[in-house]
Amino acid sequence: MDKAKNKKKNLTPEGQFRLSLDNCSKTKDLSTAISLYESAISEPSIIRLSNNHFNSFLYICSNSFSDPSTKNDAIQFGFRVFEHMGSCNITPNEATVTAVARLAAATDDGDRAFELAKGVGNCGKLRTYGPALFCFCKMGEADKAYQVEEHMRSLGLQLEEAELAGLLKVSVEKEREEKVYQYLHKLRMSIRSVSDTTAEIIQSWFGGEMATKVGLSNWDMGQVKETILQNGGGWHGLGWLGKGKWLAQRSQIAPDGRCLTCGEQLVCVDIDRAETERFAESVASLAMEREVHSNFKEFQDWLEKHSDYDAVVDAANVGLFQQNFAEGGFSIAQSSLLLL
Incomplete structure (x- = not known):
């Protein structure tokens, strides 16, 4: 105990500042963090603020605006810290941008949050774009939310359930039936088992009036069956088929794969054509990469010329x-x- 006290006593001013700031981060103590910041800028010759210091302040701010009593102070202080960081010619990193984007989203400024995220470039992560996406979804700005998703997809970022649920919800609210269809299948492909919150969004669509109006009255059943087969037996992807009232309810699946509500038997779904092509390309690439003297390319060409074979x-x-x-x-x- 005495050693710990002596160690604290022997800390340099910068070491003591870092320790106090770390404690503020742990306890989410905004007021003490602001006091530390004021003391640091009043004595720049003693405390030299670094990227890590600025990020710690911003982290405290982004964790304080959820409390109504500290929201305004957290936002104002956070932007002040960010501007100071720029005046010090310190380049913000992904963590910096994420924190400031959250502050922008807290003021319902999704445009600024999006611009900040795009500034990170290929270093951006799911959490970097989340503030802008959720802000646009909350504000009902569906088209802007779709733009964020498209940009994320161009960077190869895979959306998780929370992001897909937000996009689905705003699509339901704005009655964008084509987008509802799209995000339902994205959930099916990447999430499969959704949370209760997401399930409620899905039920709200099928229980709404708009869902009864969309869909084709006539369609080619042969084309539907062929497309389902091409997609691995899982779905046709041709849009809404049929009009009228939907019946959407929760169910349980028996051990033998039978739905206990409608009695239908679930079937195994294979990968679709696009997934099959990606898998084949990755296998071919791996084969040619590992085998320097491989004639795998010649084998591929041979298969193309003899495509009438069913199996190899x-x-x-x-x-x-x-x-x-x-x-x-x-x-x-x-x-x-x-x-x-």
Whole structure:
């Protein structure tokens, strides 16, 4: 205990400042953080503020605006810190931008939050764009929310349930049926099992009046079946089919894959055509990368010319099947028997 006290006593002013700031971050103490900041800028020769210091102040601000009693102070102080950071010619990093974007979103300024996030470039993360996306969704600015999502997708950022649910909700509220359809299937593909909150958004669409108006009255059932088959048996992707009132309710699935509400049997869904092509491209790329002298490209060209074949047998693997024992080895008989 005495050693700890002596250690604190022997800290330099900068060390004591860092320790106090860390404590403010842990306790989310905005008022003490503001006092520390004021003392630092009043004695610049003693305390030299760094990128880490500024980020700590901004972190405290972004965690304080959720409290109505500290919201205004947190926002004003946060922007003041950010402007000071710029005057010191300190380049903001992704953590800096994320914190300031949250402050902008707290003032319902989604445009500024989006511009800040775009300034990070390819270093941006899901959390960097989240403030702008959620702000636009909350404000009902659907088109701007779609722009954020499109930009995120161009950077290869994968949206999670919270972001998809926000986009789905604003699409439902604005009665954008084509977007509702799109985000429902994005949830299906990337999330599959949604939370209760997201389920309520889905039910609100199918229980609303707009859902009864959209959809085709006539469609080609043959085309639907063919498209479902091409998509791995999961969905057709042709939009809303049929008009009228929907019945959307919660259900349980039996161990044998049967829906306990409608009685329909669930089926296994294969990957769709686009996923199949991406998988094939990645396998080919990996094969040619690992095998310097590989003739895999020639094999691909051969397959293109003989596309009438339904299957290709890997004789090497067939010949080695179940041969992992002491006397085992490549079995020509196994390969020959299969080919016959």
